[in-house]
Amino acid sequence: MKTHNIRRLCIVLGDQLNFDSALFDEFDPKQDAIWMAELAEEQRHVKSHKQRIVLFLSAMRHFAEQCHEYGFCLHYLKLGKHQFQNFEQALSDFLAQHRVESVEVVVPGDYRVLQQIKSACENQGQVLKVQADRHFISLPGEFKNWMTARKQPRMEYWYRHLRQRTGVLMKNAKPVGGKWNFDASNREAFDSTGPQSIVAPLRFEPDAVTRQVMDWVVENYTDHPGKLESFGWPVTRTQALQALGDFINNRLENFGRYQDAMWPNQIWLFHSLVSSSLNLKLLNPQEVIEAAEQAYQQNKAPIESVEGFIRQILGWREYVRGLYWHYMPDWKTWNALQAEQPLPKFYWNGETDMVCLRDSLQQVLRYGYGHHIQRLMVTGLFALLWQVRPKDVHEWYLAMYVDAVEWVELPNVLGMSQFADGGLMASKPYIASGQYIDKMSGYCQHCRFKPKLAVGDEACPFTTLYWDFISSHYARFTGHPRLGMQVRHWNNMSDEKQKSIKHKAKQLRIDFC
């Protein structure tokens, strides 16, 4: 016997914590209800970092508190208080017991979750209305239309399209600063003394709600990676806005210059740390972009920093979302380079002699964070050169970073980082030897390996594996306009040198297993 008449059942997912969502447009607390659920599968389908679990659950519970304050009718399933594993089970059960006129959800950030919600509604004979996600700057269908006109999507053109359409950093139909892109000014490294006078970012002391979740996670997720002691991520919109203000005032100025730089034990450098708040929708990308643009107008930050930062959000973030939905569910099946190695065990504990990897991995274990170049050119690069199965790499990234939601994680990992899409997202694989890491960081000074060496006891594993990668994929990249030179370099090496590199690579594979 079904109880209760609900006009609209609005499903709010853990990464949809925004009251300006389409679900709330005509929300009538007398007739409509919100449905939220904490589900074990969301933390366990990949073995989530403890901080990622705490962040999502705490932010959801804070959002639920606000729903109560607004007098909204909320059905909230708390972990430990129900037996359902996933959305399909939990929602089916709810619909079986309640009379609901229409079920509504904003497009989820994970294809799997959308399938589960659809399936629950189908099983219960319930019509599901999937609302467009107005958190994003791209309009519904805009990416699809843009794609129809091109053979090969490229972020730069999508970014220019969005700048023209929105007027962001535009004056009289021309890009502010005279060019679209200040990328060339975004690649500076620190000198040998390293970064100076960085203001430590604002972190947030866990409140009672967060502490309760932390206790629950400690008790129930002992086998999951990561540490909780340093948890300080924003869990409410108020905190997220404070963190944004802190970045704009203290770090944006130098963001552009040092965007690609790395330094040992320097976790945050000049990065914004807004990704988790954006992805939970505690922040809106439009307001983040406006804050940066305003800093430029007020001479608080130079154009190369402001453009560089806006490009990440208006360009990359919107682009990867477009690509995710355009190509799902195919993304997960791609393995263009036929990489079949398992992920080395040290990804889960940070125990390796390679200082760049150790520092980046231990940082992820401690904070659930790594900045872009650490993700792309240290952890991602090693996995690519090691030829790890893309699925393993994807699952590791989805589990380990507090900002990981599949729509943004998957194209970045499989496309940009692992070239599993065969060049759909990036025109060439992001490969480099240890010498790139040496140029952009202070890691190699403290490492027992030498970035220039590909053979011998002190050979840098990145450098050995870099040449081994070129040799393994020789046929694919020999005529490549941007990799041809590296292939020729390999060709010009003596047989003897090539043999010793291949031998060293083989030896590494035995040593690291």
Ligand code: FAD
């Ligand atoms: P900042 O360096 O301050 O950049 C500002 C903002 O720009 C970020 O907060 C983010 O919202 C956006 N941004 C920057 N680069 C990208 C990008 N390539 N794609 C989408 N948005 C971008 N980002 C995630 O949000 N979640 C992920 O799970 C994720 N996984 C990644 C995996 C790999 C292998 C790589 C190479 C990148 C990944 N990124 C991911 C993109 C990027 O590394 C992070 O957004 C960024 O490091 C977050 O830190 P921040 O907020 O300090 O970023």
Ligand code: SF4
């Ligand atoms: Fe990393 Fe190689 Fe440099 Fe060591 S020498 S820190 S392994 S790049």
